[in-house]
Amino acid sequence: MRGLNDLVGMLKAAGESTRLRLLALLAEGDHSVKDLTEILGQSQPRVSRHLKLLADAGLIRRYAEGAWAYYGLAPAGEGGDLARWLIDRLDPSDAAYRGDRTRQAEIRAVQQAEAAAYFAKVAESWDLLKTLHVPEAAVEAAVLGALGGRQVDLVIDLGTGTGRMLEVLASAYKRGIGLDSSREMLAVARARLASAGLAHAQVRLADIADLDADIGLADVIVIHQVLHYFDDPGRMLAQARKLLKPGGEVLIVDFAPHDLEFLRSDHAHRRLGLSQGQMQGWADAAGLDVRSAQEFPSHNQDRGLTVCLWHLGDRTNTDKA
Ligand SMILES: C[S@@+](CC[C@H](N)C(=O)[O-])C[C@H]1O[C@@H](n2cnc3c(N)ncnc32)[C@H](O)[C@@H]1O
Missing domain, CATH: 3.40.50.150 (Vaccinia Virus protein VP39)
Incomplete structure (x- = not known):
């Protein structure tokens, strides 16, 4: 259960289109800021600001790893439940959502290809x-x-x-x-x-x-x-x-x-x-x-x-x- 202020904070953080798109992307798995910037086609400072708001509201988690940082939905039992509930209500045929998912798949494919080239x-x-x-x-x-x-x-x-x-x-x-x-x-x-x-x-x-x-x-x-x-x-x-x-x-x-x-x-x-x-x-x-x-x-x-x-x-x- 959440206090009134906490809940309003979470809803405000999620109640913006770029941030909702970020939640939908992170519902598919962790990403670095670089990936998210490429998928959304927005500047890194802008994406980082949105991510910070979502993290401060407890909807997502930041994992620092060396020079990179990864983001993922907060775990079940924390703000991640609310994020998942919202994403489940997103129409998969929505044009912006579909575009993001396509770019997400492309970026993952490029990363896999880079890894495959290395292993070859x-x-x-x-x-x-x-x-x-x-x-x-x-x-x-x-x-x-x-x-x-x-x-x-x-x-x-x-x-x-x-x-x-x-x-x-x-x-x-x-x-x-x-x-x-x-x-x-x-x-x-x-x-x-x-x-x-x-x-x-x-x-x-x-x-x-x-x-x-x-x-x-x-x-x-x-x-x-x-x-x-x-x-x-x-x-x-x-x-x-x-x-x-x-x-x-x-x-x-x-x-x-x-x-x-x-x-x-x-x-x-x-x-x-x-x-x-x-x-x-x-x-x-x-x-x-x-x-x-x-x-x-x-x-x-x-x-x-x-x-x-x-x-x-x-x-x-x-x-x-
Ligand atoms: C570091 S090697 C480890 C190989 C083996 N498990 C070992 O420890 O000797 C990682 C292996 O994962 C494979 N790999 C990476 N991404 C993969 C993917 N998406 N599907 C299948 N194999 C993948 C690579 O081709 C590589 O052979």
Whole structure:
């Protein structure tokens, strides 16, 4: 419940066309100010002023990350509920709304294309690149350990890259499927899985931002060093859950928050790590519980990054299933 002044403040903040358009865009996922400026075709100071008013009224949240700031709707239970209620009443055929959604999709496509171009370039040397940053062996052992020696029917590895996770978990599944949008990465993965004799693992070309449940429902989904390439990891996680069996598990490995801007400029990262609070919020919104979070500090003191393994579980009660 809200006090009268608070509620009037929220309604005033939302009661303006650019700000309502901003709420509608953020209802589709987090964006940087730069994206929002391009989508709306307005100056950055103007867009920033509107965003500040919405944030001050508690309708949206600002997440500072290095030189960038991301905005998203406030969580459920806070001002985000009112924002969602309003957006649900917007006619999807409204011309301004449709134009914004089209530009939003175009901007996301350009970002994905930039990331794809980067991955095409690094496909052959990707494993070397990984070892520069993180204690890979300890992380891989923990990923396998998270399944506690069980063997499950289907593991789906989202953003499989060179297929390394399919290799690490090979003893833990009857069937493994890796999905990736980079043909170059998949070429390396196919060669690698074949030479390791892993006939029960396959990789396929797919955009994991737009998943199709026809792929099958997984007991375990793995998302290893992928979420930081997405402006809105929460949206990605909600997509992933569409491929999860009731009661299934999600293993996420990603960086803890850091300030290495060059990973954005030189290595196509969008988010500078993911915090425990963010993961909790995204998991919650996707209907998943965070069962554990384990941190792995880097061996490299100078340019090292801490890696985190999150073990999430689907909340659906499977007792009666
Ligand atoms: C940093 S690599 C991680 C690869 C692998 N999970 C690992 O840790 O070795 C990120 C991978 O995500 C893939 N990727 C990025 N955006 C994607 C998308 N929209 N759909 C499918 N794959 C995507 C890239 O092609 C790349 O192979």
